[in-house]
Amino acid sequence: MSNNEAFDGQILADKLTKLNSSQQSIESLSRWCISHRKKAKQIVETWDKCFNSSQKDQRVSFLYLANDILQNSRRKGSEFVNEFWKFLPAALKHVYENGDGHGKKVATRLVDIWEERKVFGSRGQSLKDEMMGKNPPALPVSNGKSSNPIKIVKRDAHSVRIKLAVGGLPEKILTAFQPVLEEHLSEEAALNKCSAALHHVGKIDEDVENTLTHGTQQGSTLLDDLKEQEDLLNQSVGQLENVEATRSALVSQLKEALQDQESELELVRTQLQVARHQIEKLGNIKRRLTLSPVVKPQSNVTNMTTESTRVLEPNLSLVQPSGIPPQPPTQPVISFASVKTTDEENKKAAAAAVAAKLAASTSSAQMLTSVLSSLVAEEAASMMVA
DSSP states (O other): OOTTSOOOHHHHHHHHHTOOSSHHHHHHHHHHHHHTGGGHHHHHHHHHHHHHHSOGGGHHHHHHHHHHHHHHHTTTOSHHHHHHHTTHHHHHHHHHHHSOHHHHHHHHHHHHHHHHTTTTGGGHHHHHHHHTTOOOOOOOBOOSOOSOOEEEEEEOSSOEEEEEOBTSHHHHHHHHHHHHHHTHHHHHHHHHHHHHHHHHHHHHHHHHHHHHHHOOSOHHHHHHHHHHHHHHHHHHHHHHHHHHHHHHHHHHHHHHHHHHHHHHHHHHHHHHHHHHHHHHHHHHHHHHHHHSOOOOOOHHHHHHHHHHHHHHTTTOSOOOOTTSOOOOOSSOOOOGGGSOHHHHHHHHHHHHHHHHHHHTOGGGHHHHHHHHHHHHHHHHHHHHHO
């Protein structure tokens, strides 16, 4: 089976139909699926469809295939982990409840392996509960933007037990980090083996130079030694390539998380800048209102002018500005001879009140002078008539 074969859903369905429980059949199809891991969603959906339509004795092979894909793909990314999580609980439960003793044993063993190796992160126990019919509440599928992708289930002085939302960044990071932790010892051994082989090759290189220079009879021994070190280096390269893929997957998830956090940080900083600007603007408005006097309506002056006009109307037809000779009245001048003394006193009192009000306003000084002059002239005319 060529791994370079272009992906096609129908081709995959045909391959799944021919799947058997032999190691070669499972590993061959697993490698083909992993080589097309960008189509993980379509691959797993096809797997589920074919699983449900397959014969009862073939469904164990489907579980073995899922296991092989999960174990070997998670070093390169969590695509298959997230997709298989959507369908495996129901598939395992079906085999566990409806399969024979062998199928039930296989399902239980696979779940134990996945929990032990943290293939599904912290969800291994819930997968076992689902298979056995305990039906725990399903964790929501997240697009990585969940407001609460981590839920603390239990906390004590020694440990914290949490549940992670499927597909969230914390879950992806944990899934990618788990194989790094599991393979730490083998990674360290591979690095030490590689360093030792490189050091030994350096010594062999010196021995080769001595052999070629002095003609010593160590050629065959050196060739055997070189072959051995070459094999060791090839083994180290294979192991370190797996380590590289595992750590690259983790770094990729960490970069995604970092990018997401930087985006959120930029959003917070932008909002913070806008809020600070508005606070500064409000402060400026408050200072303007505090320092600038509030202009009140000139109601007193208006009322005073109205009252003055009302009082003066019986006595004056028009008040002329100072320096301009008064115009002759349009109405005949009423003689004061026919007016009683009490009327004259009332008129004088009213004139005095108006004069007092006008005197209180500096802007009314000119009007006051004109009014008083008119009153004096009128009084003089009255005395002459008398």
